Amino acid sequence: MKQHKKGLIIWLGIVTVLLVLTFVVGSPGEHGDVQAAMRDAVLHDMNRISLFGLKEVNPALISAMTVSAILLIAALLIRILVIPRFSYVPGRFQLALETVVSTLDGMALIKEPGRISFVGAYVFAAGVYIFCGTLFELFGFQAVTTAGHSIALPAPLSDVNAAICMGCMSYLAILGGGIRHAGMHGFKATLKEFSLPISMSFRLFGALLSGLLVTELVYHYAALSYVLPVIVGIMFTLLHALVQAYVLTMLVGMYYHEVTEKPESKPQKAK
């Protein structure tokens, strides 16, 4: 009990010192413009990163590539080290892996359960990408911009280009599934939902961007940098990752289910 009190006093002392130091030191003037930070978060027109010296791109593209590389390496390691040791009575990790695969696969609302389908695989990849991509911003990987500044890499989908890519890919997956399973009817049903790529893209972009803006805003002011980031930075991001992955996969599954439904034959009218 006595030790607990001692620890608490030390912790409170450190917090107080840091708080005082924060106000004494102040923040640099040139990074203090919140409007510029917000504008850059939306448009990515200030901080750009060189892609292997070929082209200046938005930081989110670098984030997307990093996330993909991490995921592929992790998948490769799992494939080599874990999957060959799978047993009929699963361990914790196997169970977690199977749960992720079957949950995301189940989101696809595939009509022949147990069968590997293109949409199931797409939903799995999209779900994992959105979830891990959103969590990626938590780690604050640093990159150097073409202007020489160091920035923390954002979530890939906070870039409108990435969101458009996901929206279009989702639409194409639905279209492909519709044509494969319902033929011309599926094709027509998917074309009817012509606004789907736009709505999906901007839903994803808006959701991710709003999270980014709130986080940016919170971190921008020193006074808000205590306690609040724990909730905003971590809890919001976690929740966000889960919700966005769920929303997109659910939408894809739902639309896929809708367009692959075969039309009920109308009863013939008695002459």
Place this chain on the structure above:
Amino acid sequence: MPLNIDWQQILLHLLNFTILAGGLYFLLYKPVKDFMAKREQHYKEIDDLAMQDRTETAQLRRAAQEKYDAMSDEIALMRSKASDEIEAEKARMLGEARAEARRILETAGKTADMRAKKALADSNEQIREIALEAVHKLIINDGSALDQFLDAAESESHNA
């Protein structure tokens, strides 16, 4: 372009995601799904075998029950037959015992008659012997009496 939309970057994102999706499909999704399908198949086979065993057991049980029922009927029949045979045997033995008893009684009656006759004859013989003895004693002890008797008997025969 509004919102800094860049078609080249969209295509780069598309390329990136396609590579990721393909990689995840071959490295994670397919192997895990294959394994799950394999496990499902394994348990389905076990389930089928169990179901088959259950069906066979039910058939065996039904056959055993049928056999048991047939045997029960047979036992009941045999029991009834045995009971009839016992009854018949009992009746036969009882008849024989009665006949034997009657025969024994008849034999005993005959034996008793014979013995009674023999006893009567023996008694008569003894009485005659005793009488003869008594007469003899009388004659030996007193000769005149005999003579008187003989004389009297002779005179009576002459008179007659």
